[in-house]
Amino acid sequence: MNFKIILAVWSCLYIASCQSKPAQQKNTDSNAVATTPVVNDGPVFKKEGVLSFISKEKKDTIRTIDIEIAETDEERARGLMDRKSMLDSQGMLFIFSAPEEQSFWMKNTYISLDIIYIDEHQEIVSIQKYATPLSEESLPSFKKAQYVVEVNAGFADKNKIKYGDKISFTRP
Secondary structure: OHHHHHHHHHHHHHHHHHHHOOOOOOOOOOOOOOOOOOOOOOOOOOOOEEEEEEOOOOOOEEEEEEEEEEOOHHHHHHOOOOOOOOOOOEEEEEEEEEEEEEEEOOOOOOOOEEEEEEOOOOEEEEEEEEEOOOOOOOEEEEEEEEEEEEEEOOHHHHOOOOOOOEEEEEOO
16 A cells, blocks of 8 residues: 555656656757757957056055946947846946046946946046946936946945045056
8 A cells, every 4th residue: 555655656746847847849950969058148248458446545456357448439328238247357447538527327237337437537536336227317426537437236345446546457
């Protein structure tokens, strides 16, 4: 009797596990190779330079990251839109021709960002932290800025980046 119960439970478990698996398509191509599905993380990061954050007090390097540079109107308008992820060692540097009050938004940007506004002397003048993904809310600089750096949300807090710190960047 116990054997019949065990067999019935086992049969039910087997049938349930078969039903929970997604249906697989039959492959009629005998030369086909199984592949992993491709995940679209949006545009691929292009390293175009290196940027360092420099401490106001000690004048030493706080953190260095790889940067993608946006300096044309089209590049600045696109920014990090449609990206699904970015490494903590990466960011985007926006370069404007002259200092003026800037304002960014997160439309079509899927990752939360810290937006760091920098004046013409490469000094940080304001930081908008933890910007909400996909938001059309305006995130102003409140002061004139000629450069803007976008990094993953929490970057400024984690690295203790603050007003008065500076940046320095190079291109290859």
